[in-house]
Amino acid sequence: MKAVVFDEFGSPRKVLRVEERPLPEPGPGQVRVQMVLSPIHNHDLMIVTGHYGFKPELPHVPGTEALGIVEKLGEGVTRLDTGQRVTGGGSATWAEYYLADAASLVPVPASVDDATACQLVSMPLSAWRLLGELQVARGDWIVQNAANGAVGKVIARLAAERGIRVLNIVRREAAVAELAAEGIGDAVSSEHADWQERARAITGGAPIRRALDSVAGRASDELMDLVADEGWLISFGALSGRPVQINADNLLFKRATVKGFWAAKPSTFHTPEQIRAALVEFVQKAGRGEFKLPIADVFPLERAAEAAAASNVAGRAGKIALEGRLG
Incomplete structure (x- = not known):
């Protein structure tokens, strides 16, 4: 079978290959999944660059999430069938076939699109867990940057279901319109010099209890400027490639x-049964058309290095994905 592999840590464009x-x-x-x-x-x-929370043994086949077809069952697996989506x-998972623990897989009906x-x-569950750990109540305000990313959109939707208000910060005015087209409001673009004043106007002066920072660098302190006394800032990512910077004041x-x-750490706020129930709920919502996650472009495994470069392009309309289906 074909699989994407890297033998050394480094730029995905340089180190990813197929073998x-x-x-x-x-x-x-376990099950084998196509x-x-x-x-x-x-x-x-x-993980490929070597800057994640752990470093795998090399050579390594990357990929941590996928849609697939059950192809072979391991001993003791009874809750799944071959041919099941x-x-x-x-x-x-960046291979034509991969192994997964049967308990970690959720059947997906045909009504849910592949994208x-x-x-x-990965992203919906992270958003769900994160909201549960914020310890906020109905009517409370939180603020997040990179709000037009996959996690940001899911957080905005899940928060709305719980009555939690979300101030959404993006980097482009066009992204404000993109969010509005998906039914997500209360957004402001940081490209405007007075964006923090615009943000405060949206909340009407209500205290912002929590900030979710996926950018780091100076963006961390800019979010903290908006947070109320005794508020929290949760570092969730570092899209800027810079350390978190917060003024001592x-x-x-x-x-x-x-x-x-870090979603890779086991949850201390949710039981495995609660997490699995959340996954089933995501699938059910997707099956009813209430939950859609777009893919901007699809690449074959042979073009994994090119796909990795495409995933770093700003303003994408969704994730970049690799295709593994044979034929």
Whole structure:
């Protein structure tokens, strides 16, 4: 089978290649899945560059989420059938076939499009878990940057269901219109010199209790400027490639708290049963057409390096994905 591989950490454009590998054999509790579509997430690329929270042994096949077809069952697997369409987390998903724990996979009905189905775990579940850890109530305000990203959009939708108000910060005025077209309001573009004043006008002076920072660098302090006394800033990413920068005054005089969130760590706020129920709910919503996650472009495995470069282009209308289906 064909698989994307890297032998050294570095720029995905330089180190990703495709090689022939033997079909993996499922062990007890595992299944072999024929990959249909696998999205490229920021954390996937960080793993390739060696800047993620862990470094895999090399050579390594990247990819952490996919939509696929169950092709072979391992010993003891009874809740899935061969030929079944499934989504879920896994490892080494940037290949024609990959292994996954049967317990981590969720069956997906035909009513869910491939683009949405291949993204129903990583980003939505991170957003769901993060909202649960914010400890905010109906009517409270939170603020997030990179609001037009996959996680940002899911947070805005889930928060709306819970009555939580979200101030959405983006970098382009066009992104404000893009969010509005998807039913997401209360957005402001930081390209305007007075964007913080515009943001405060949206909240009407109500206190903003939490800030979700996916950018880092100076953007962290800009969010903290908006946070109320004793508020939190949660670091969720570093799209700027820079360290979190926060003025000491914002920390000291607001008695603010800075926390990190990493979805790869087991949740201490939610049980495995609650997490699985959330995944099933995502699938059900997608099946009813209430939940869509777009894919901007699809590349074959042989063009993985090119796909990785495309995933770094700003203003995309969705994720970049790799296609693995044979034929």
